[in-house]
Structures are given as structure tokens and as C-alpha cells.
Amino acid sequence: MAIGIKVTQWYKNSGRDLPWRETKNPYLIWIAEVILQQTRIEQGIQYYYRFIERFPDVFSLSSAPLDDVLKQWEGLGYYSRARNLHAAAKTLAEELGGKFPTTHTELIRLKGIGPYTARAISSFAFGEATGVVDGNVLRVASRILGDHSPINEQKYRKNFQAAVDSWVQGVDPRAFNHGMMDLGSTVCTPTKPACMICPVEADCVARQEGLEAILPIKSKKLKRKVRFFNFYIYKNEQAEIAIQQRPLEGLWGGLWEIPNEEIPHPQWEKQEAGSEANFQFSFKHVFTHFDMMGNVFEASSPNHANSPSYTYISTDKIPIFAFSKAVLKIFHRLGIL
Numbered sequence: 001m002a003i004g005i006k007v008t009q010w011y012k013n014s015g016r017d018l019p020w021r022e023t024k025n026p027y028l029i030w031i032a033e034v035i036l037q038q039t040r041i042e043q044g045i046q047y048y049y050r051f052i053e054r055f056p057d058v059f060s061l062s063s064a065p066l067d068d069v070l071k072q073w074e075g076l077g078y079y080s081r082a083r084n085l086h087a088a089a090k091t092l093a094e095e096l097g098g099k100f101p102t103t104h105t106e107l108i109r110l111k112g113i114g115p116y117t118a119r120a121i122s123s124f125a126f127g128e129a130t131g132v133v134d135g136n137v138l139r140v141a142s143r144i145l146g147d148h149s150p151i152n153e154q155k156y157r158k159n160f161q162a163a164v165d166s167w168v169q170g171v172d173p174r175a176f177n178h179g180m181m182d183l184g185s186t187v188c189t190p191t192k193p194a195c196m197i198c199p200v201e202a203d204c205v206a207r208q209e210g211l212e213a214i215l216p217i218k219s220k221k222l223k224r225k226v227r228f229f230n231f232y233i234y235k236n237e238q239a240e241i242a243i244q245q246r247p248l249e250g251l252w253g254g255l256w257e258i259p260n261e262e263i264p265h266p267q268w269e270k271q272e273a274g275s276e277a278n279f280q281f282s283f284k285h286v287f288t289h290f291d292m293m294g295n296v297f298e299a300s301s302p303n304h305a306n307s308p309s310y311t312y313i314s315t316d317k318i319p320i321f322a323f324s325k326a327v328l329k330i331f332h333r334l335g336i337l
């Protein structure tokens with residue numbers, strides 16, 4: 001029996017029930033897939049329900065102010081995802097009458113929709129016979145094929161994609177792709193895969209050759225970059241704090257923040273050591289591509305405090321604005337949220 005049939009049958013008996021799997025609505029599938037990138041399922045489910053309650057379709061999302069969309073996204077990180085969702089919703093509503101393209105080659109033209117998301121929407125919503133290859137599926141494919149190419153290098157991805165594309169032919173694409181993802185999450189796990197209960201055990205080269213613990217191969221990551229920032233709590237006479245909105249492009253684009261500046265490492269360390277009377281605490285925040293080290297100060301600098309770019313708000317208004325996780329962390333540590 002072919003791999004595609006085995007995975008599909010296994011999914012029908014043993015697959016996971018997840019809320020976005022009950023629908024063929026491309027909008028709901030799109031939202032779920034974007035939220036779940038870089039997010040654990042348990043956390044993602046809560047955001048998914050909140051997001052689709054506030055923006056139930058592409059028209060409500062496209063007509064909402066970006067600030068509202070970012071507020072719904074607050075705490076999830078990778079805010080370019082929210083900005084891109086908003087931009088693509090505008091294209092869908094205003095240029096395509098709210099109708100989603102049905103193939104991954106057309107979907108990929110929308111802002112923020114990459115190869116994975118395009119295939120997920122076309123396969124789950126429209127039944128296109130294309131492989132949906134995430135990190136879990138890459139691991140399963142690497143083991144089934146006995147392929148020693150590093151799965152984290154882009155140039156080898158097309159081989160894995162081609163293999164999964166060949167397995168999905170002639171079977172139900174939704175069931176097959178969900179099945180591959182579930183196999184990776186529950187059976188073909190990173191360590192100690194449960195090969196004895198795996199539906200493709202007989203087809204798996206890694207299993208036949210005892211390579212389950214060796215595959216997949218990942219090439220070594222480069223050393224992480226560290227960047228250093230000072231954050232300032234500026235208060236006016238009414239004890240309101242200064243905030244400002246970031247430009248739309250770049251890190252935390254469109255979010256609100258407290259005044260801050262990136263500084264060289266030696267200067268940052270000197271301040272952390274307490275040379276400034278108003279130093280509060282240091283903290284670390286982890287991004288995908290770098291680690292951020294932050295010093296927090298409370299200050300009333302006339303120069304900065306009078307900056308016209310600042311908006312002053314009382315601390316009870318903090319929940320109205322969308323802040324990054326790092327800034328929310330500061331508010332929590334200071335006990336003002």
C-alpha cells in the first residue's frame with residue numbers, strides 16, 4: 001500500500017481534533033495557520049478564537065484600523081504577521097471581492113503568504129493535491145526517505161517538498177497533510193519516535209537502517225547576536241508615562257513602546273552596574289534572530305519628556321494600546337500593569 005494511503009487511513013482513525021480542521025473556510029484556515037507559526041497550539045487556540053470573534057471574515061479584518069489588529073495580536077510576537085494579514089485582507093476585499101484564490105501558486109502572491117501557508121490554504125480549503133511541509137513533516141520525510149540533507153537549509157527543501165507532493169497524489173489532501181503533521185507531533189517525535197505504532201514503518205528507510213536517532217540532520221546554527229537597549233519611564237507632573245508609536249516597517253512595526261535607545265555593550269554594562277541613580281532593573285528578551293538585553297530607568301529628563309513625539313497616558317490606559325511582549329514585561333516588573 002502506498003505511503004499516501006497509509007497516512008490518510010491512519011489520520012482518519014488517530015488524527016487530532018483541532019478547531020480549524022472542522023472548516024473549509026479559507027479565511028479561518030489562513031488565520032489559524034498564521035497564528036500557529038512560531039506559536040504553541042495551546043496558546044494559539046486562545047488567540048484564534050479571540051481573533052475570529054473580533055474579525056469573523058476578510059471584510060471585518062480589512063476595514064479595521066491596524067491598531068485594532070495589533071491589539072488582538074499583542075503578546076504573540078512576530079508582529080509583521082499581523083500587519084501582513086491586514087494588508088492581504090485589504091487586497092482580498094478590495095481587489096478580489098473577498099474571494100480567495102484556490103491554488104498555492106496564486107495565493108503566494110498575497111502579502112505575507114509564503115509557500116507553507118499558501119499550500120495549507122489551497123490543500124485544506126480547496127483540496128489541492130500539494131504537500132504541506134512544516135518542521136514536523138520535514139522530520140518525518142527525512143526519516144522515511146533516509147535522506148541525510150540538512151532539513152534547515154533552504155536549498156534541500158525542494159527535495160523533501162517533491163517527495164511529499166508525490167505521496168499526496170490520489171488521496172484526500174486534507175487528511176493526508178493533517179496526518180503527516182500529526183505523525184510528526186505524536187509518533188515520529190524528535191527523540192524516541194514510536195516506530196512500533198507508525199503506519200509507515202515498513203516504508204521508512206531510517207527504521208530499516210536504524211537511523212531514527214540520527215535523522216534528521218540539521219546544520220549548525222550561527223552564534224546568536226546580542227543587542228543592548230535602554231528603556232525609559234518618563235513621567236509628567238500628572239504621573240502619566242510617555243509612550244510613542246513605532247514606524248510601520250521593521251521590528252515591532254506599528255506597536256506602541258516606551259522611549260528607548262540601542263546602545264553599545266560597554267555603556268549598557270556600566271549603567272546596569274548602578275552608576276545611574278534611577279536604574280530599575282535589567283532583563284533579557286529572546287527573539288528568533290537575536291537576544292535583547294535591556295536596562296530600565298525611571299527618569300524625568302526635560303529634554304526627552306518634552307519630546308513632541310510622545311503621548312502621555314495614565315497607567316490604567318495601558319491595556320488600550322498594543323505593546324510588544326518586552327514592554328509588557330517591563331510594565332509587569334514595575335507593577336504598573
Ligand code: SF4
Binds near residue numbers: 188189193202205
Ligand atoms: S518508522 Fe519511526 S522513524 Fe520512520 S516515520 Fe515512522 S516513527 Fe518516524
